[in-house]
Amino acid sequence: MKRFRQRFGEAIREAWLDRKQAMLVVDAAQFQAIALYARDDEKFNLLSDLTAVDWPKREKRFEVVLQLYSFAKNERLRLKCAAGEREAVPSVTGVWPAANWMERECYDMFGIVFEGHPDLKRILLPDEWQGYPLRKDYDILQQDEAWVRENLGIESGQ
Amino acid sequence: MDETRITGMPPVEETAVPGADEIVLNMGPQHPSTHGVLRVKLRLDGEKIEGSECFIGYLHRGVEKIAEHRTYQQFAPYVDRMDYVAAVSNGLGYCEAVERLLGAEAPPRARVVRTILTELQRIASHLLWLGTHALDIGALTPVFYCLREREEILKIFEKYCGARLTTHAFRIGGLQYETYDGFEHDVKRFCDDFASKVDEYEQLLTGNRIWVGRTKGIGLLNSEQAIALGVTGPPLRASGVKWDIRKAMPYAAYDQYEFEIPTGKNGDTYDRYLVRMEEMRQSRRICLQAIENIPAGPIMAKVGKVLKPPPGEVYHAIEAPKGEIGYYVVSDGTTQPYRVRVRPPSFINLQALDTMVRGHLVADVVAIIGTLDIVLGEVDR
Numbered sequence: 308m309k310r311f312r313q314r315f316g317e318a319i320r321e322a323w324l325d326r327k328q329a330m331l332v333v334d335a336a337q338f339q340a341i342a343l344y345a346r347d348d349e350k351f352n353l354l355s356d357l358t359a360v361d362w363p364k365r366e367k368r369f370e371v372v373l374q375l376y377s378f379a380k381n382e383r384l385r386l387k388c389a390a391g392e393r394e395a396v397p398s399v400t401g402v403w404p405a406a407n408w409m410e411r412e413c414y415d416m417f418g419i420v421f422e423g424h425p426d427l428k429r430i431l432l433p434d435e436w437q438g439y440p441l442r443k444d445y446d447i448l449q450q451d452e453a454w455v456r457e458n459l460g461i462e463s464g465q
Numbered sequence: 466m467d468e469t470r471i472t473g474m475p476p477v478e479e480t481a482v483p484g485a486d487e488i489v490l491n492m493g494p495q496h497p498s499t500h501g502v503l504r505v506k507l508r509l510d511g512e513k514i515e516g517s518e519c520f521i522g523y524l525h526r527g528v529e530k531i532a533e534h535r536t537y538q539q540f541a542p543y544v545d546r547m548d549y550v551a552a553v554s555n556g557l558g559y560c561e562a563v564e565r566l567l568g569a570e571a572p573p574r575a576r577v578v579r580t581i582l583t584e585l586q587r588i589a590s591h592l593l594w595l596g597t598h599a600l601d602i603g604a605l606t607p608v609f610y611c612l613r614e615r616e617e618i619l620k621i622f623e624k625y626c627g628a629r630l631t632t633h634a635f636r637i638g639g640l641q642y643e644t645y646d647g648f649e650h651d652v653k654r655f656c657d658d659f660a661s662k663v664d665e666y667e668q669l670l671t672g673n674r675i676w677v678g679r680t681k682g683i684g685l686l687n688s689e690q691a692i693a694l695g696v697t698g699p700p701l702r703a704s705g706v707k708w709d710i711r712k713a714m715p716y717a718a719y720d721q722y723e724f725e726i727p728t729g730k731n732g733d734t735y736d737r738y739l740v741r742m743e744e745m746r747q748s749r750r751i752c753l754q755a756i757e758n759i760p761a762g763p764i765m766a767k768v769g770k771v772l773k774p775p776p777g778e779v780y781h782a783i784e785a786p787k788g789e790i791g792y793y794v795v796s797d798g799t800t801q802p803y804r805v806r807v808r809p810p811s812f813i814n815l816q817a818l819d820t821m822v823r824g825h826l827v828a829d830v831v832a833i834i835g836t837l838d839i840v841l842g843e844v845d846r
Contacts, residue, residue, distance in 0.1 A: 325778060355782065372806075405695025409813070447530055
């Protein structure tokens, strides 16, 4: 953590431990550079997971969360990057190719745009689906009625 | 635009006559070897695969959304329905993640029983994989043997908790049920019988010329590719990376037992087969050590009936039969999780399919999908 701070200074917004797990909140502008540094210099070569959390009340509602793992150190690290509703997040597919499908899922579920992704489109839901189900303002019973009517020929999927 | 172009494919090397002999073939979603509903769009030059793209989501149920509308305990049975052939492992990961969020720990007796059941589940999952994988490739016999042994494990589950597949065997904080009379005896009897059974499967397949011909050198994945693509579990180990979360970051009671991590050299379908065969033997070894000495004592930690973890978050991963299954749970201090993210091993391992099938023949796709050991319920969640 200290090394990240020394290297990137202000771009590391926050760093703390929660239940003995380390995490860093980083600046979107430096996101790719920090990801590269984490992979090459700090040896976090496995991207375990990439996902997002929606906090509608925050100024920047989305939080993109990466779980990294280092084989050399046997350590995990969590990288976070905040994004507003219409803000794009730099894609890390160039750093960890594993991010490809995870970023697509993130886009599918939250509508977060990853800039520089080779093929950003929905992955689990149909391509024409409207709305992003994992957003907090998307009700659990809500669905794309028009899509269901048109493609499944029924009034409601419920 | 060229009709045959698959949208979004990364550029493929140009063939001698670009596009002239190319055809696009849809495999699935209703194809017996896709083990569920997976659609793979293959771009072919003759019978050689030039590129592929997976279409998934046919089984999407919105598990992560459901989690936000249930209490911590209510959500536990849902995780069984992701990887429905390894429900016990899914449940263990979730329960431990929430326990970590609460700052609680299951008592020693519960942890040992959890270890035994999870290892039995690993054997059951690998058996189902072996049977269906061999069946896909054309060996009809192993599936009967495998299901016969798997049945014994499912009987132990049924006796323990009443369910065979979606067991919901564990609770947050420990176990719901005490082990039944004769549990150790049943596990021991299974383990004693099982040693010769694995040898029997190997006799059928390991030296079999057709099996070797269909699996050796097929679906190559080297260690750099595997790590870059986030592949975990047996496919990663078959590529030569000696990494198993049970050893690297022990959970449950794994730190008390001796076992080896089998690895492969070539990262092909044959090596992945050998790794899983050896893993079954190691799981048996763990079970035998564990039943020798199940500590006495309570099976539930004091976690209370209403769970309100303090605000915060935790990422907890365990070694499921298919790879790293991780739970990222965020709490806002209420009785319902604010966010549950499941890191599904099948989903991320499936991503490597494109790298693995390129240059092979259509028939090999069946072998490669089989060797990845995916469960679509977990891919789509």
